Amino acid sequence: MLLPSQTSWVILAGGQASRMGGNDKGLIMLNEKPLIEHVLERLSPQAEHVLINANRNHAFYAQYAPVISDLFERYPGPLGGIHAGLTYAQTDWVGFIPCDSPLLSDNFVTRFCNAVSTESEILVAHDGHHLQPVFTLFHRRVLPKLEAFLMRGDRKIILLYDECHTEYVDFSDSPSCFFNLNTPQELAQFGALHS
Numbered sequence: 001m002l003l004p005s006q007t008s009w010v011i012l013a014g015g016q017a018s019r020m021g022g023n024d025k026g027l028i029m030l031n032e033k034p035l036i037e038h039v040l041e042r043l044s045p046q047a048e049h050v051l052i053n054a055n056r057n058h059a060f061y062a063q064y065a066p067v068i069s070d071l072f073e074r075y076p077g078p079l080g081g082i083h084a085g086l087t088y089a090q091t092d093w094v095g096f097i098p099c100d101s102p103l104l105s106d107n108f109v110t111r112f113c114n115a116v117s118t119e120s121e122i123l124v125a126h127d128g129h130h131l132q133p134v135f136t137l138f139h140r141r142v143l144p145k146l147e148a149f150l151m152r153g154d155r156k157i158i159l160l161y162d163e164c165h166t167e168y169v170d171f172s173d174s175p176s177c178f179f180n181l182n183t184p185q186e187l188a189q190f191g192a193l194h195s
Helices: 035-043 059-062 078-087 107-115 140-151 157-163 184-193
Strands: 005-013 048-055 095-100 122-126 131-139 164-171
Touching: 005 035, 005 078, 005 107, 035 048, 035 107, 035 184, 048 078, 048 107, 048 140, 078 095, 078 157, 078 184, 107 131, 107 164, 122 157, 131 140, 131 157, 140 157
Parallel strands: 005 048, 005 095, 122 164
Antiparallel strands: 095 131, 122 131
């Protein structure tokens, strides 16, 4: 069985956040705290090794955890952060969560670890209705496939999952875990409900 201590977890804060007006999403304030702090409060008790993928505001993020940047230029989206995480992490298994998900469940890491099988290359969360493609756990052996995928210009994360041995982790009992904040309106509504 895979232990949480044998995994690293990367918070993906490297995107362009176009729906948030281009503001760095991890720094956006929610109830007087930046979003990155909300995610860390949920993740840190579960994970010994936490990294932050960011392509700007490094000094700010560095106060929380080691910061890694995309190695591919022109923002290949979440796969850029996943590639960086698999390159820099010191463990064979590396997990990823977006920086705008403040309701991460408190057994998130354990659930992923318990779902790993000998054949697993990628595990992806499923909320009972939809795949949650950026909440995922990768084995580092996927790195050469991911590099080839990015080099040929592919960006759709689901297509990579089709090329690997991908399994799904059932979160149908806690779909709110994947609630994320993409627009200023969602942020305002969430802040009012959880203040």
